[in-house]
Amino acid sequence: MSDFVVSARKYRPQTFDTVVGQKSITATLKNAIKNDHLAQAFLFCGSRGVGKTTTARILAKTINCSNRTEKLEACDTCDSCESFNTGSSLNIFELDAASNNSVDDIRSLIEQVRIAPQLGTHKVYIIDEVHMLSPSAFNAFLKTLEEPPKYAIFILATTEKHKIIPTILSRCQIFDFNRIKIADIASHLAFVAKEEGITVDDNALHVIAQKADGALRDALSIFDQIVTFSGNTITYDNVLENLNILDYDYYFRIVESTQKEDIPAALLLLNDIVEKGFDTHNFVVGLADHYRNLLVCQDVRTASLLEVSDDIQQKYVEQSKALDGNHIIRALGVLSKTDVDYKVSKNQRLLVEMALMQLCSINQELQKKNS
Numbered sequence: 001m002s003d004f005v006v007s008a009r010k011y012r013p014q015t016f017d018t019v020v021g022q023k024s025i026t027a028t029l030k031n032a033i034k035n036d037h038l039a040q041a042f043l044f045c046g047s048r049g050v051g052k053t054t055t056a057r058i059l060a061k062t063i064n065c066s067n068r069t070e071k072l073e074a075c076d077t078c079d080s081c082e083s084f085n086t087g088s089s090l091n092i093f094e095l096d097a098a099s100n101n102s103v104d105d106i107r108s109l110i111e112q113v114r115i116a117p118q119l120g121t122h123k124v125y126i127i128d129e130v131h132m133l134s135p136s137a138f139n140a141f142l143k144t145l146e147e148p149p150k151y152a153i154f155i156l157a158t159t160e161k162h163k164i165i166p167t168i169l170s171r172c173q174i175f176d177f178n179r180i181k182i183a184d185i186a187s188h189l190a191f192v193a194k195e196e197g198i199t200v201d202d203n204a205l206h207v208i209a210q211k212a213d214g215a216l217r218d219a220l221s222i223f224d225q226i227v228t229f230s231g232n233t234i235t236y237d238n239v240l241e242n243l244n245i246l247d248y249d250y251y252f253r254i255v256e257s258t259q260k261e262d263i264p265a266a267l268l269l270l271n272d273i274v275e276k277g278f279d280t281h282n283f284v285v286g287l288a289d290h291y292r293n294l295l296v297c298q299d300v301r302t303a304s305l306l307e308v309s310d311d312i313q314q315k316y317v318e319q320s321k322a323l324d325g326n327h328i329i330r331a332l333g334v335l336s337k338t339d340v341d342y343k344v345s346k347n348q349r350l351l352v353e354m355a356l357m358q359l360c361s362i363n364q365e366l367q368k369k370n371s
């Protein structure tokens with residue numbers, strides 16, 4: 001039997017301060033604990049894998065800890081913390097409303113709420129995907145939410161805030177969880193890699209972080225998948241191959257050839273990309289992203305919107321110096337039109353080739369306009 005534990009579980013934060021990218025939420029919660037001013041009902045909103053359940057568990061553990069640290073974290077050693085750590089605490093309940101959404105499920109939870117905690121001060125009820133509760137379950141739950149016993153705290157979590165009815169919204173303190181920034185995901189992955197004794201370069205981590213699209217859980221799953229595939233040394237190329245992502249370098253070279261108005265070079269690069277098995281639509285979207293990146297690094301005020309590793313950032317800055325803003329905006333226009341036309345086109349490859357030809361002629365057009 002293997003003792004492999006997926007990273008997303010192994011590296012679930014145990015303290016407020018180790019939750020990544022949700023500082024304002026954890027600070028507010030700590031402050032409420034400090035001032036003994038906790039709400040009885042919370043609504044944690046946000047996409048999957050950004051720390052809602054994690055934060056709810058930390059809150060439950062911390063408020064029941066009998067010996068909190070100066071930084072308002074759980075001590076990890078008192079009886080209550082021990083019972084949390086071993087998963088034997090009777091003070092935390094989790095109900096997944098996606099699969100337990102009947103009125104009976106809620107009734108048995110409400111029964112539970114009546115029993116005061118034996119150890120610690122609070123019982124915390126986490127109801128995940130709360131928008132999935134059936135209407136009758138919702139109604140049964142509302143009464144409890146209106147007048148909960150003092151020791152009960154409800155944390156409702158949802159990925160679809162707009163589906164929560166106003167009566168619930170008005171009873172809860174609402175926290176909107178952020179999607180996690182690429183740089184924050186990459187540095188968390190670097191930490192996990194170090195703990196696991198895995199060598200990995202910064203570019204590789206950034207590509208994984210980008211693919212995860214703001215969800216730390218997804219980033220950790222992708223990371224595990226690549227470790228399984230490439231062992232203890234992960235390179236940028238491993239990641240590209242595994243995730244079927246096009247090397248940044250292609251986009252730099254495409255832009256270079258359009259700058260030189262070298263249509264054959266651009267078409268040959270596209271051919272290369274197609275032969276590698278990449279989808280031409282993804283290529284169009286990726287190239288538009290590339291121009292967007294070039295645009296944001298032309299101004300120091302927007303430079304921070306560039307979410308890539310340091311050495312690639314350098315390449316963007318270099319390339320963007322060679323292009324003027326109008327050129328980039330035109331290029332974005334061409335690509336956006338190609339993106340829209342793509343689905344209805346009968347010859348998609350030709351459509352993309354035409355887009356490249358147009359990109360190659362932007363400089364000439366701009367010159368004509370100015371003369």
Ligand SMILES: Nc1ncnc2c1ncn2[C@@H]1O[C@H](COP(=O)(O)OP(=O)(O)O)[C@@H](O)[C@H]1O
Pocket residue numbers: 007008009010011012013018019020021022047048049050051052053054055180216217218220
């Ligand atoms: N903000 C975060 N900081 C650190 N790890 C996180 C964060 N968000 C998610 N994770 C990782 O992803 C896993 C799942 O997170 P979880 O809190 O269950 O997400 P959610 O409830 O928002 O879907 C955690 O065990 C942890 O490894």
Ligand SMILES: [Mg+2]
Pocket residue numbers: 052053054128157
């Ligand atoms: Mg969750």
Ligand SMILES: [Zn+2]
Pocket residue numbers: 064065066067068074075076077078079080081082
């Ligand atoms: Zn404790």
